[in-house]
Amino acid sequence: MAATLLDTVGEKLKAKFGEGIISSEQQYDFPVFTVSTHIIYDVLEYLKEDDEMGYTFLTTMCGLHYPSHTGKELGVMYQLHNMQKNLRIRLKTFFSINEPKVPTVTPLFPTANWMERQEYDFFGIIFTGHPNLKRILNMDEMVAFPMRKEFPLEDGTREDKDDKMFGR
Amino acid sequence: MSAKNNNTSAEVNEQEKEYTTLNLGPTHPATHGIFQNVLKMDGEVVIEGESTIGYIHRAFEKIAERRPYYQITILTDRMNYCSSPINNIGWLMTVEKLLKVEIPKRVQYLRVIIMELARISDHIICNSVIGVDTGAMTGFLYIFQLRENIYDIFEELCGARLTTNIGRIGGLERDFTPRAWELIDIFIKKFEPALKEFDSLLMRNRIFMDRTINCGPITAEKALGYGFTGPNLRAAGVDYDVRVINPYCSYEEFDFDIPVGTNGDTYDRFMVRDGEMWESLKIIKQAIEKVKKEPAGVFHADVPEFYLPPKEEVYNNMEALIYHFKIVMGEADVPVGEVYHAVEGGNGELGFYLISDGGRTPYRMHLRRPCFIYYQAYTDMIKGGMLSDAILTMSSMNVIAGELDA
Numbered sequence: 001m002a003a004t005l006l007d008t009v010g011e012k013l014k015a016k017f018g019e020g021i022i023s024s025e026q027q028y029d030f031p032v033f034t035v036s037t038h039i040i041y042d043v044l045e046y047l048k049e050d051d052e053m054g055y056t057f058l059t060t061m062c063g064l065h066y067p068s069h070t071g072k073e074l075g076v077m078y079q080l081h082n083m084q085k086n087l088r089i090r091l092k093t094f095f096s097i098n099e100p101k102v103p104t105v106t107p108l109f110p111t112a113n114w115m116e117r118q119e120y121d122f123f124g125i126i127f128t129g130h131p132n133l134k135r136i137l138n139m140d141e142m143v144a145f146p147m148r149k150e151f152p153l154e155d156g157t158r159e160d161k162d163d164k165m166f167g168r
Numbered sequence: 169m170s171a172k173n174n175n176t177s178a179e180v181n182e183q184e185k186e187y188t189t190l191n192l193g194p195t196h197p198a199t200h201g202i203f204q205n206v207l208k209m210d211g212e213v214v215i216e217g218e219s220t221i222g223y224i225h226r227a228f229e230k231i232a233e234r235r236p237y238y239q240i241t242i243l244t245d246r247m248n249y250c251s252s253p254i255n256n257i258g259w260l261m262t263v264e265k266l267l268k269v270e271i272p273k274r275v276q277y278l279r280v281i282i283m284e285l286a287r288i289s290d291h292i293i294c295n296s297v298i299g300v301d302t303g304a305m306t307g308f309l310y311i312f313q314l315r316e317n318i319y320d321i322f323e324e325l326c327g328a329r330l331t332t333n334i335g336r337i338g339g340l341e342r343d344f345t346p347r348a349w350e351l352i353d354i355f356i357k358k359f360e361p362a363l364k365e366f367d368s369l370l371m372r373n374r375i376f377m378d379r380t381i382n383c384g385p386i387t388a389e390k391a392l393g394y395g396f397t398g399p400n401l402r403a404a405g406v407d408y409d410v411r412v413i414n415p416y417c418s419y420e421e422f423d424f425d426i427p428v429g430t431n432g433d434t435y436d437r438f439m440v441r442d443g444e445m446w447e448s449l450k451i452i453k454q455a456i457e458k459v460k461k462e463p464a465g466v467f468h469a470d471v472p473e474f475y476l477p478p479k480e481e482v483y484n485n486m487e488a489l490i491y492h493f494k495i496v497m498g499e500a501d502v503p504v505g506e507v508y509h510a511v512e513g514g515n516g517e518l519g520f521y522l523i524s525d526g527g528r529t530p531y532r533m534h535l536r537r538p539c540f541i542y543y544q545a546y547t548d549m550i551k552g553g554m555l556s557d558a559i560l561t562m563s564s565m566n567v568i569a570g571e572l573d574a
Contacts, residue, residue: 083392086413109393136221
């Protein structure tokens with residue numbers, strides 16, 4: 001069932017957006033599609049508005065950071081739900097950390113408003129066109145984007161703790 | 169500016185309106201938690217508002233990137249602290265899904281009992297507090313004793329009352345004791361008449377109905393747009409329940425209904441939560457019967473790589489010692505992949521998104537906190553209503569600060 005969902009949605013997206021759909025894979029019970037950043041809004045709009053698709057509910061979204069993927073360090077994950085047929089899919093888009101810009105999806109899903117603010121707050125992803133893009137959980141004076149991998153959770157200057165043997 | 173009034177033909181002075189800015193919170197006693205809303209008021213009517221959140225933000229998602237999987241359970245305790253066991257078990261099930269661990273049926277039923285007890289305690293708090301905010305303290309005082317009984321059960325099961333850390337990856341840390349079963353029986357016997365009494369105090373109470381009907385309503389379309397889930401969405405008339413649509417823990421074997429409302433107002437939210445308490449009670453009774461049919465004494469799956477061996481084994485047995493060491497130091501092998509698992513929390517779809525790169529800690533963990541997502545609709549819902557309705561709307565939405573800020 002889930003594997004065919006990967007194929008059916010994948011084929012429709014490929015037919016409509018062609019090269020914009022970079023890859024598709026099955027991760028446990030979710031089909032995952034990686035999409036070019038410049039068409040992410042169009043893809044989400046198609047998935048939401050098209051009668052055959054009907055992915056009208058944005059379950060969640062979150063930022064991702066892979067420092068080793070040069071040129072595609074930052075990313076956003078969207079998770080959509082077709083409540084009538086109970087189908088769930090996940091979309092991802094990756095872009096450079098030097099130009100962390102994604103179009104906002106708040107006009108499509110009002111719930112994305114705070115979710116995007118949260119990801120801006122933690123990853124510094126700029127959602128272009130967002131009505132009120134400012135920090136939400138951290139204080140306004142903060143200058144860093146703390147969920148990026150370069151920020152260590154513990155003080156790097158501590159000498160009383162040796163992590164050589166276990167953990168990272 | 170002046171204009172002629174046609175009826176009286178007298179000069180009327182139209183002055184420019186002045187609005188009051190009101191700081192509701194962050195520590196206002198009526199908001200039951202740390203919520204700040206800056207409201208623009210016209211007399212007693214709310215014109216618009218802006219929510220400021222993050223006062224108890226603790227960066228769980230960042231902390232989780234440094235912790236082995238079993239140590240993250242205690243972080244989830246502190247999200248929706250009114251129903252911590254649901255959060256704990258939701259997280260454990262996410263890890264079990266990643267590890268592809270099969271959980272024995274008996275453990276699933278025991279978990280169902282724990283989760284439904286937690287749901288009842290969550291709804292007891294929310295519903296009785298709606299009563300308090302409408303001025304009816306009595307119901308609160310009657311029913312809160314029952315929440316105490318639930319916490320006694322949790323104490324017997326895991327040693328803690330509020331932040332429970334109940335369960336382990338692969339099962340539960342210990343079997344239900346005879347005393348725990350006794351306490352559950354006592355609770356069920358006491359809860360039914362108590363909830364009936366509570367219902368009779370508020371449900372058809374004219375004052376309560378006048379106060380709550382049409383207070384902070386939201387339509388189904390808007391609620392879906394704002395990402396509502398759980399009782400708040402069901403109050404608006406959408407029968408979406410993760411327990412039914414994506415069953416976990418064998419919920420598909422249980423016979424229960426999803427209560428739904430029509431208007432999405434405070435009264436409907438109250439009624440939906442009330443109905444859910446009755447349904448939870450039904451589920452607990454069925455689960456107890458099901459547990460009796462399963463082989464006794466099974467309380468965890470057979471996964472020695474992830475489930476801590478008993479202490480006496482560790483001291484006397486080489487394998488057990490190795491496994492104990494590997495688990496505690498986080499050296500157990502975890503598959504690479506990403507999973508999303510959702511449970512029906514007290515407030516809606518509580519989702520855990522987990523990316524594993526095979527290391528001892530998650531590469532990324534994201535929490536879908538239902539409170540955070542639906543609280544953004546709050547200022548929209550109170551617009552045009554009275555200030556006292558705004559307070560009531562907040563308590564009926566059951567916004568928990570710990571889950572909101574994570």
